[in-house]
Amino acid sequence: MGRLIARGMRRRSLAALLALFALPRRALAQPIMNPAPGIDARTINTPQGALQSILKGAEMRKGRVRLELPSIGENGHSVPMTVRVDSPMSEADHVRSIDLVSEKNPVPLMASFFLGPHTGRAEIESRVRLNGTQRVTAVAQLSDGSFWFDAADIVVDESACLDGG
Amino acid sequence: MTARIQVQREARRGDLIEVRIVIQHPMETGFRYDALGRRTPRNVIHRFECRYGGVEVFRASMGAGIAANPYLRFFVRAEKSGDIECRWVDQENASGTVSARVTVNG
Numbered sequence: 001m002g003r004l005i006a007r008g009m010r011r012r013s014l015a016a017l018l019a020l021f022a023l024p025r026r027a028l029a030q031p032i033m034n035p036a037p038g039i040d041a042r043t044i045n046t047p048q049g050a051l052q053s054i055l056k057g058a059e060m061r062k063g064r065v066r067l068e069l070p071s072i073g074e075n076g077h078s079v080p081m082t083v084r085v086d087s088p089m090s091e092a093d094h095v096r097s098i099d100l101v102s103e104k105n106p107v108p109l110m111a112s113f114f115l116g117p118h119t120g121r122a123e124i125e126s127r128v129r130l131n132g133t134q135r136v137t138a139v140a141q142l143s144d145g146s147f148w149f150d151a152a153d154i155v156v157d158e159s160a161c162l163d164g165g
Numbered sequence: 166m167t168a169r170i171q172v173q174r175e176a177r178r179g180d181l182i183e184v185r186i187v188i189q190h191p192m193e194t195g196f197r198y199d200a201l202g203r204r205t206p207r208n209v210i211h212r213f214e215c216r217y218g219g220v221e222v223f224r225a226s227m228g229a230g231i232a233a234n235p236y237l238r239f240f241v242r243a244e245k246s247g248d249i250e251c252r253w254v255d256q257e258n259a260s261g262t263v264s265a266r267v268t269v270n271g
Contacts, residue, residue: 078232089242098258102230106196110230113239120181120242128230129194160194 060147085122166261176243194229218247
């Protein structure tokens with residue numbers, strides 16, 4: 001029994017290690033997303049649908065946003081997350097909103113944060129739930145209407161949602 | 166609902182004030198089943214807002230993707246002395262509020 005568990009753990013850490021090597025290529029695969037205008041209600045529960053409902057046909061560009069997640073989250077129930085946007089946060093140029101989209105959670109849109117010039121600095125820290133190894137995307141809308149994003153890949157050893165938590 | 170807010174008491178005009186808050190709440194996902202096989206209904210704090218001197222400065226709309234006992238850290242620019250007041254409501258309409266007073270010099 002003990003050996004079985006040990007083997008299972010070894011396999012899991014091996015899988016995590018392999019996943020780490022697999023990530024950079026995936027990161028290059030989809031740098032820009034440009035979904036079509038119009039939102040199909042049936043797709044709202046997919047990551048693509050969630051992104052479409054945020055962008056409403058607009059384009060998002062990589063940059064200005066920095067999403068920080070640990071590369072390996074031992075426990076998907078509570079993963080520290082920090083998102084920062086490079087913005088002067090002035091009346092004329094500020095971040096309006098930041099949305100967090102998960103690739104694997106049952107509800108892809110995890111949270112939306114609404115900011116303004118009074119916020120002073122576009123930086124938010126929280127703790128998120130993640131249902132497995134996946135990519136998380138943070139999309140920021142600036143006051144000029146443009147969308148910017150960053151994505152972070154995370155290996156989750158113990159998923160949220162699948163068990164008691 | 167118990168909550169804890171941490172904010173510095175004094176600031177200079179124009180400084181950034183860091184607001185940290187933890188709310189005790191299960192953020193029930195709706196995917197859990199009890200011992201009898203009944204689904205525990207989804208109940209999360211879906212709306213959170215922060216006002217400073219009566220003006221809304223930060224708002225969050227959250228789902229089950231935010232961990233239990235939600236923790237938030239964000240910033241507010243110091244303008245004048247006043248209360249930083251956070252309010253939230255969950256899907257069973259239970260709400261809570263917590264506030265902290267900030268004195269702004271200069």
